Amino acid sequence: MSHCQQRCKRQLGRVIRFFYQFVTGTLSQDSVEDEFELSTVCHRPEGLEQLQEQTKFTRKELQVLYRGFKNECPSGIVNEENFKQIYSQFFPQGGECPSPSLSPYTWVPLQGRGSHSTPHAVCLPADSSTYATFLFNAFDTDHDGSVSFEDFVSGLSTILRGTIDDRLNWAFNLYDLNKDGCITKEEMLDIMKSIYDMMGKYTYPAMREDAPREHVENFFQKMDRNKDGVVTIEEFLESCQKDENIMRSMQLFDSVI
Amino acid sequence: MQKLRWNCSDSQQVPAAPPASPPVTRPGLVMAAGVAAWLPFARAAAIGWMPVANCPMPLAPTEKNKRQDELIILNVSGRRFQTWRTTLERYPDTLLGSTEKEFFFNEDTKEYFFDRDPEVFRCILNFYRTGKLHYPRYECISAYDEELAFYGILPEIIGDCCYEEYKDRKRENAERLMDDNDSENNQEGSMPSLSFRQTMWRAFENPHTSTLALVFYYVTGFFIAVSVITNVVETVPCGTVPGNKELPCGERYAVAFFCLDTACVMIFTVEYLLRLFAAPSRYRFIRSVMSIIDVVAIMPYYIGLVMTNNEDVSGAFVTLRVFRVFRIFKFSRHSQGLRILGYTLKSCASELGFLLFSLTMAIIIFATVMFYAEKGSSASKFTSIPASFWYTIVTMTTLGYGDMVPKTIAGKIFGSICSLSGVLVIALPVPVIVSNFSRIYHQNQRADKRRAQKKARLARIRVAKTGSSNAYLHSKRNGLLNEALELPGSTEEEQHMTKGTSLIESQHHHLLHCLEKTTNHEFIDEQLFEQNCMESSMQNYPSSRSPSLSSQAGLGSSCCSRRHKKSAHLPNCSVPATRLRSMQELSTIHIQCSEQPSLTTSRSSLNMKADDGLRPNCKGAQITTAIISIPTPPALTPEGESRAGPGSPGPATNVPNVVKVSAL
Numbered sequence: 019m020s021h022c023q024q025r026c027k028r029q030l031g032r033v034i035r036f037f038y039q040f041v042t043g044t045l046s047q048d049s050v051e052d053e054f055e056l057s058t059v060c061h062r063p064e065g066l067e068q069l070q071e072q073t074k075f076t077r078k079e080l081q082v083l084y085r086g087f088k089n090e091c092p093s094g095i096v097n098e099e100n101f102k103q104i105y106s107q108f109f110p111q112g113g114e115c116p117s118p119s120l121s122p123y124t125w126v127p128l129q130g131r132g133s134h135s136t137p138h139a140v141c142l143p144a145d146s147s148t149y150a151t152f153l154f155n156a157f158d159t160d161h162d163g164s165v166s167f168e169d170f171v172s173g174l175s176t177i178l179r180g181t182i183d184d185r186l187n188w189a190f191n192l193y194d195l196n197k198d199g200c201i202t203k204e205e206m207l208d209i210m211k212s213i214y215d216m217m218g219k220y221t222y223p224a225m226r227e228d229a230p231r232e233h234v235e236n237f238f239q240k241m242d243r244n245k246d247g248v249v250t251i252e253e254f255l256e257s258c259q260k261d262e263n264i265m266r267s268m269q270l271f272d273s274v275i
Numbered sequence: 276m277q278k279l280r281w282n283c284s285d286s287q288q289v290p291a292a293p294p295a296s297p298p299v300t301r302p303g304l305v306m307a308a309g310v311a312a313w314l315p316f317a318r319a320a321a322i323g324w325m326p327v328a329n330c331p332m333p334l335a336p337t338e339k340n341k342r343q344d345e346l347i348i349l350n351v352s353g354r355r356f357q358t359w360r361t362t363l364e365r366y367p368d369t370l371l372g373s374t375e376k377e378f379f380f381n382e383d384t385k386e387y388f389f390d391r392d393p394e395v396f397r398c399i400l401n402f403y404r405t406g407k408l409h410y411p412r413y414e415c416i417s418a419y420d421e422e423l424a425f426y427g428i429l430p431e432i433i434g435d436c437c438y439e440e441y442k443d444r445k446r447e448n449a450e451r452l453m454d455d456n457d458s459e460n461n462q463e464g465s466m467p468s469l470s471f472r473q474t475m476w477r478a479f480e481n482p483h484t485s486t487l488a489l490v491f492y493y494v495t496g497f498f499i500a501v502s503v504i505t506n507v508v509e510t511v512p513c514g515t516v517p518g519n520k521e522l523p524c525g526e527r528y529a530v531a532f533f534c535l536d537t538a539c540v541m542i543f544t545v546e547y548l549l550r551l552f553a554a555p556s557r558y559r560f561i562r563s564v565m566s567i568i569d570v571v572a573i574m575p576y577y578i579g580l581v582m583t584n585n586e587d588v589s590g591a592f593v594t595l596r597v598f599r600v601f602r603i604f605k606f607s608r609h610s611q612g613l614r615i616l617g618y619t620l621k622s623c624a625s626e627l628g629f630l631l632f633s634l635t636m637a638i639i640i641f642a643t644v645m646f647y648a649e650k651g652s653s654a655s656k657f658t659s660i661p662a663s664f665w666y667t668i669v670t671m672t673t674l675g676y677g678d679m680v681p682k683t684i685a686g687k688i689f690g691s692i693c694s695l696s697g698v699l700v701i702a703l704p705v706p707v708i709v710s711n712f713s714r715i716y717h718q719n720q721r722a723d724k725r726r727a728q729k730k731a732r733l734a735r736i737r738v739a740k741t742g743s744s745n746a747y748l749h750s751k752r753n754g755l756l757n758e759a760l761e762l763p764g765s766t767e768e769e770q771h772m773t774k775g776t777s778l779i780e781s782q783h784h785h786l787l788h789c790l791e792k793t794t795n796h797e798f799i800d801e802q803l804f805e806q807n808c809m810e811s812s813m814q815n816y817p818s819s820r821s822p823s824l825s826s827q828a829g830l831g832s833s834c835c836s837r838r839h840k841k842s843a844h845l846p847n848c849s850v851p852a853t854r855l856r857s858m859q860e861l862s863t864i865h866i867q868c869s870e871q872p873s874l875t876t877s878r879s880s881l882n883m884k885a886d887d888g889l890r891p892n893c894k895g896a897q898i899t900t901a902i903i904s905i906p907t908p909p910a911l912t913p914e915g916e917s918r919a920g921p922g923s924p925g926p927a928t929n930v931p932n933v934v935k936v937s938a939l
Contacts, residue, residue: 082344085359086312089404108317153320170316177319185322192323213324237327258326267325267332274318274335 061094063167072168073175079275080171087167095164098154105150109216148212156192178275182268183255190254200248206234312361348386349400354393355386362403369427371403395422402428410437416444451725475553492609495546499605502539505532506599540576543569543602565608572602615719619712626711630704634671637700641667641693648686655682671697748798750784 063069069080088094090104157165157173176188191197195205210230219225241249241257258264325332347363349356349371366372381388389396395414399422402408410419410433423430433441469477478488509525509532525532547569554560575595607613620627642663649657656679657663666679670693681690791797799807 078344082312082361083315089312104313105317105320108314149323153323174316174319177322178315186326189322189326193326209323210327213327233327236329254326263328263331264326267328268322270332270335271319271322273337275315 061166063094069168069171073171074179075171075175075275083171083174083275084167087170095166096154096170097164098151101154101157101165102147102150105153106146109146145215145218146212148208148215152192152195152209152212155195156188174275178271182259182265185268185271186255186258187251190251200250201254202248203234203238206237206249207231210234210237349396350381350384350386350388351391351393351396352389354396356396356400358400358403365403365406366428371399371426373427375427391425392418392422395419399423399426399428402432407434408432408437409434410441412440416441416448420445472553473555475549476555479550479553491546495542496606496609498539498542499602499609501535502543502599502602505535505539506602536576539602540573543573543605547573565605568601568604568607571598572605575599611719612716615716616712619708619715622715623708623711626704626707630701633700637671637693637696638664638667641671641689641696644689645681645686645693648689649681649683652682652686657681657686667693670694672701673698744798746780747784747787750780751788751798 063084066077066080069075070077073080075083087096090096091100096104154165155161157169159169159172173188176184180188190201193201193205193209195208207230210233214225214230214233217225238247238249240261241253243253243256344359344361346357347360349358363371363376370376376387379387379389394411395418398409398411408428420430430441477484478491482488482492510523512521513524513527514522547566550566550569551557551560560566575598578595607617639660642660645666646657646660646663649655649663657666663679666681668674669676669679670690673694675694681687787798
């Protein structure tokens with residue numbers, strides 16, 4: 019009853035306000051200020067020294083990283099939308115091609131066709147948003163829905179300056195979508211699909227529907243020692259350390275920054 | 276398993292296809308500013324691909340000389356901007372992002388110096404910083420465009436916030452330039468190769484081109500006025516006739532009016548036929564509005580002639596006479612304002628249509644309401660809804676004749692609402708039409724003003740040009756006389772001369788001098804050239820001399836005597852003939868092939884050839900060299916004269932004509 023009363027009162031107030039405005043000739047935009055709320059939030063990172071202690075970056079590197087970060091996200095934090103948008107600029111998406119100067123470091127696709135290694139030559143409708151979401155969740159260590167500069171830099175520090183084991187741990191964390199300590203086939207399938215999505219539709223040879231699934235099977239065959247359908251962190255670390263390719267590729271990150 | 280795409284051995288067997296074409300350098304259009312800064316992050320994020328990959332990864336590119344990011348200073352006309360090098364390198368297709376900026380590097384101050392506008396540079400640097408290019412409204416559009424072109428930035432990347440404004444200004448500017456070009460083309464002075472038909476058309480379109488056109492223009496205008504006035508006066512009652520009947524003037528003086536009408540129609544017909552003949556595209560001319568008005572104006576007369584005084588058709592005939600009033604529209608050829616009004620109405624057609632439509636709606640609504648409101652009252656004039664239309668229209672336009680008034684209270688209330696709403700409905704579209712008219716009218720005025728300004732500007736440019744050419748001739752005269760003298764006293768004059776002329780000027784003059792030497796011709800100014808032409812045409816007989824020449828020749832002869840006292844150089848001995856010529860550039864040189872033997876000893880080979888060729892060509896032309904005015908010490912004159920006298924064939928032969936090379 020009181021709820022109805024409240025609603026009636028509110029409606030009445032609105033009607034009276036409307037007539038008042040009608041008579042005096044005020045526009046509806048004039049009375050909007052009271053509903054305005056400050057929606058911008060500003061986040062400042064901790065001091066440079068603290069970050070230097072926490073991460074393995076030098077002072078200069080931190081400065082460069084922060085400048086780039088702040089330029090793109092003046093409010094100091096990245097939310098998921100921003101993150102996806104930033105990441106999508108590195109991958110051809112929706113027909114837009116990145117400038118050739120943008121990607122000096124291109125991953126040769128597994129299919130190995132020369133024309134695809136230069137992104138500007140072909141515009142592929144790819145979708146990197148799913149993978150970006152997974153990345154976001156991996157960077158957002160405190161799970162508050164936003165990535166601050168500290169999260170950003172600590173993640174980068176692990177990947178670029180950490181030991182091989184650190185890196186493998188971080189990768190495992192990325193794959194483990196629900197953070198329960200083991201990777202199931204479904205999780206791996208999601209990850210694989212997201213990676214294949216980034217390739218887009220126009221690939222050589224043509225992308226098959228079951229390509230991710232086959233890849234996942236292959237992965238599990240390699241990683242899952244005890245064949246229990248999940249890959250735990252120990253299995254993962256063990257199998258990766260045995261694989262030469264993976265170990266070598268992990269060392270690529272030393273020279274990124 | 277062999278078919279699996281990720282089987283590395285398979286993929287390695289596939290030969291890498293060569294790149295289809297050289298990479299298209301897309302200008303960095305869609306690159307966001309911070310993206311390059313986030314590249315390390317993207318590369319780090321690739322860690323997720325490593326464990327699932329089955330193939331070895333390619334080697335990462337290494338930075339050969341890993342330069343720490345440094346601040347670079349950009350000095351733009353004194354204002355220093357500083358930014359990181361990587362900021363500029365975000366857009367490597369531009370001047371600042373590529374190695375092109377090294378051309379502007381100043382070693383002494385270790386900064387990049389650009390001699391450009393610092394205000395615009397601010398916007399351009401902001402583009403590098405934020406990835407968005409803005410267009411400042413206070414900036415001139417062409418200046419901005421030039422700066423963008425200089426820095427190698429395409430205007431298409433202007434951000435959405437400023438793009439509309441930029442495009443509008445650019446379009447305005449382009450229209451203005453096109454306008455200028457059009458008016459230039461229209462007013463090209465004398466196009467001698469116009470056919471008669473084209474001249475006639477031009478005369479019709481622009482009456483100011485010739486007096487005949489102007490006369491024609493005024494005559495037609497006068498006759499249009501006469502015709503309109505006769506139409507009006509025809510109907511005025513003109514006194515009585517026996518029989519107590521008031522007759523309009525048209526019937527009383529029928530013959531006079533008929534003659535007047537005939538005369539007018541004759542003129543109009545002739546004009547129409549002439550225009551039809553002269554029109555570049557007759558079909559288009561026939562379809563044009565003005566020609567239709569012309570036809571409509573004169574048709575009733577001819578139809579009246581053709582038709583007899585048949586009673587049946589006389590009614591129709593009378594109606595046709597109404598069309599004679601269209602003659603007044605012919606005035607629009609004579610009045611710019613009328614044309615603008617017509618054009619405005621045409622361009623506001625949609626607003627007018629809206630006005631009409633809304634009015635019609637309101638009329639119908641109110642007429643219905645009034646009819647039903649007044650239905651009850653007795654002896655009401657509102658007999659039907661269409662009858663109420665008249666009341667509604669008169670009320671809405673606030674005329675209020677008073678022939679129909681509502682009597683019931685309801686009728687009066689609705690009547691007042693009707694008149695209030697009428698004011699609103701009519702007042703709304705009118706400002707749009709007014710603003711359109713004002714815009715078009717001012718555009719026209721601006722066009723006229725621009726044309727006038729352009730004339731003044733061209734005149735100024737012409738004056739400046741002749742000034743500079745005079746400067747060249749003046750300095751040439753001074754400088755070369757000094758050279759020819761090789762007198763010790765000439766150094767002061769040289770210094771004096773160099774004081775007067777800057778380095779650039781002297782270099783420019785040297786350039787022109789080289790051209791003269793190359794072509795063996797000389798620059799002279801226009802008046803001299805005219806004189807030359809005139810005098811050469813007067814020189815028909817070898818013996819005759821124009822009085823001016825004789826006086827000059829006398830001067831020469833008097834100087835010649837002086838010459839003999841001095842030990843002058845042999846004519847042409849060490850002085851190339853061209854210099855001689857240039858010394859005399861202010862003199863009128865008349866070419867005459869003389870029978871004098873050529874002085875072979877002291878003539879340069881150039882002269883010889885020319886002489887041989889020239890001999891047969893010009894017979895009967897007299898060579899006279901005379902110095903008209905030389906503001907130099909008289910000692911010079913004998914020098915000049917000496918070369919003039921016996922050496923006359925020499926210089927003359929080098930100059931078959933004194934060629935006027937166009938103004939500098």
